[in-house]
Amino acid sequence: MSALVIFGLLTVLMLTGMPISIALGLTVLTFLFTMTSVPIEAVALKLFTGIEKFEIMAIPFFILAGNFLTHGGVAKRMINFASSMVGHWYGGLGLAGVIACALFAAVSGSSPATVVAIGAILLPAMVKAGFPKNFGAGVITTSGALGILIPPSIVMVMYAVATNSSVGALFMAGVIPGLMLAGFLGFTTFYRAKKFDYPRQPKATGAQRFKAFRDSVWGLLLIVVVMGGIYTGIFTPTEAAAMSAVYAFIVAVFVYKDMSLKDVPKVLLNSASMSAMLLYIITNAVMFSFILTNENIPQSLADWMLAQGMGAIVFLLIVNVLLLVAGNFMEPSSIVLIFAPILFPMAMKLGIDPIHFGIIMVVNMEVGMCHPPVGLNLYVASGITKMGITELTIAVWPWLLTMLVFLILVTYVPMISTWLPHMMGLM
Amino acid sequence: MKWLDRLEEIFITFLIAAATLVIFVAVVHRYASGLHLGAVQDWLLTIHMSWAQELCIILFVWMAKFGAAYGVRQGVHVGVDVLVNRLPADKRRIMIFVALGAGVLFTAIVAILGARMVWENGLAYVTLSTLGLDTGDHYEGPTTPDLEWPTWAVYLAVPLGSSLMCFRFIQVLMTFYKTGDLPHHDHGHVDGLDEVEPLEVQVGHKS
Numbered sequence: 001m002s003a004l005v006i007f008g009l010l011t012v013l014m015l016t017g018m019p020i021s022i023a024l025g026l027t028v029l030t031f032l033f034t035m036t037s038v039p040i041e042a043v044a045l046k047l048f049t050g051i052e053k054f055e056i057m058a059i060p061f062f063i064l065a066g067n068f069l070t071h072g073g074v075a076k077r078m079i080n081f082a083s084s085m086v087g088h089w090y091g092g093l094g095l096a097g098v099i100a101c102a103l104f105a106a107v108s109g110s111s112p113a114t115v116v117a118i119g120a121i122l123l124p125a126m127v128k129a130g131f132p133k134n135f136g137a138g139v140i141t142t143s144g145a146l147g148i149l150i151p152p153s154i155v156m157v158m159y160a161v162a163t164n165s166s167v168g169a170l171f172m173a174g175v176i177p178g179l180m181l182a183g184f185l186g187f188t189t190f191y192r193a194k195k196f197d198y199p200r201q202p203k204a205t206g207a208q209r210f211k212a213f214r215d216s217v218w219g220l221l222l223i224v225v226v227m228g229g230i231y232t233g234i235f236t237p238t239e240a241a242a243m244s245a246v247y248a249f250i251v252a253v254f255v256y257k258d259m260s261l262k263d264v265p266k267v268l269l270n271s272a273s274m275s276a277m278l279l280y281i282i283t284n285a286v287m288f289s290f291i292l293t294n295e296n297i298p299q300s301l302a303d304w305m306l307a308q309g310m311g312a313i314v315f316l317l318i319v320n321v322l323l324l325v326a327g328n329f330m331e332p333s334s335i336v337l338i339f340a341p342i343l344f345p346m347a348m349k350l351g352i353d354p355i356h357f358g359i360i361m362v363v364n365m366e367v368g369m370c371h372p373p374v375g376l377n378l379y380v381a382s383g384i385t386k387m388g389i390t391e392l393t394i395a396v397w398p399w400l401l402t403m404l405v406f407l408i409l410v411t412y413v414p415m416i417s418t419w420l421p422h423m424m425g426l427m
Numbered sequence: 428m429k430w431l432d433r434l435e436e437i438f439i440t441f442l443i444a445a446a447t448l449v450i451f452v453a454v455v456h457r458y459a460s461g462l463h464l465g466a467v468q469d470w471l472l473t474i475h476m477s478w479a480q481e482l483c484i485i486l487f488v489w490m491a492k493f494g495a496a497y498g499v500r501q502g503v504h505v506g507v508d509v510l511v512n513r514l515p516a517d518k519r520r521i522m523i524f525v526a527l528g529a530g531v532l533f534t535a536i537v538a539i540l541g542a543r544m545v546w547e548n549g550l551a552y553v554t555l556s557t558l559g560l561d562t563g564d565h566y567e568g569p570t571t572p573d574l575e576w577p578t579w580a581v582y583l584a585v586p587l588g589s590s591l592m593c594f595r596f597i598q599v600l601m602t603f604y605k606t607g608d609l610p611h612h613d614h615g616h617v618d619g620l621d622e623v624e625p626l627e628v629q630v631g632h633k634s
Contacts (some may be wrong), residue, residue, distance in 0.1 A: 015507060116615040
């Protein structure tokens, strides 16, 4: 009963278009004032203590690191590197797009920014080289979403916070699925390019490749700083995030010289504002899940599900459908923060691995970024390609279908996600 | 109100920079003090950075509360706008008023709740005793574990930040009422794209 009231109220409030954080907060307050005996003081305290966890503080640091390197110059270097390696294959520039997107997205941490940065530079070049426009648009729109699967990933930190999982294990778990999905998208690109006989680029010389690698390696080392630091135990995930922010600052200002010192305050301000928005959602989502737990809702849902005799296979299918639908309305962070606390206890009762479940959620978020009506990647891609949403949706479908096939694979083959963290002794 | 805008921006810029620096220095210190550097090592070992995590959390919580207010006037807070954007203009206008009103309401309630919490957690005691008045039932309030700062001072971020956020929502509401404009944030903005030279490709080359 209270579950219905809570979710009903939340849905109505969200549909008015108010910020998701405010909708969550008002739902909690309304419920507290009218239906329960939880002291209101407990809520005021939660407003502060809700984000008083050191793990959460990785988020602002990763955003800051990403913003330092979200620059056209960095995107150009990664495209150069990728196209010098694979440009001579079928669909070479398209394949280079997949790789450049994967690299840039991992470093910048933002899918829409990846689509814009890589797309703005690569798409005109692809059109000039003789690729149809919708081919390039399809590649970039979908590959831009790779960033939330390849560590460091902010959405994974959100999941770790919402379910008390290990950030390090999640990051490690994302590596193989991330590379696999890039491979899948690359294969679709290659296959279609070969089928339609799209142009290829001349093969780059060893010297050109080395130069392109040397130019882009500074940005790529960010991933090494984070993953190496966490895995060897030199840093905690949050410390690794802070170190990567300092590293990104040094690379952007002193190595690449893409920005000067006087641009730094602006980057700091933008990062602070973006992090504050996410931290604000987290605060209110923490209150929301506090209420849910207090009312025993996730527990009773889990019991109900077991009583229906639902198994892991059916449950995961429902989870995927539910998340894909939610992906139509909300952006990844909010979905993870709202749904993880509800779905996680059920998944645990069915014996699903927490890390595997996290990867399933993250892959769902990726698919959600790329399909209408709300896929953010589609919108920004529409902006840079000057194509309509409908036209883009058609352009995207071969890759979107590839992602869905990959989603099914990741959902029902836990090994893909859990093998690497197991090998590394992280879980 | 220009001064308030500017102050808000400088404040949150400072907070994120300070937090980054604190953790950076703490990590460097942890490893540097393990090196055999003679007197320098002795000196490093006398410094304790165990409070760094706590300070970082406090800085970021303050950044979150004030940054959220800054975010309101930048239009950073995202909502579900699928339905609203399909409404006819006049109904859409009403929904936007409702949504902004909800922002005003929520932040105002939080500001009041937060202020009460801070008052009862030590601000009352401090105020009354400073003024030389009877402190009554009020107590000094707890302190934070590492830095031993009074928690009421730390929690002050909630009422102050939320009041500012409420004020920002009212500002946005007024502007929307007068001009029909809403702040809009571009989530896909990338700097330096204009400066980048186009990628060189070979045209129509087939093998």
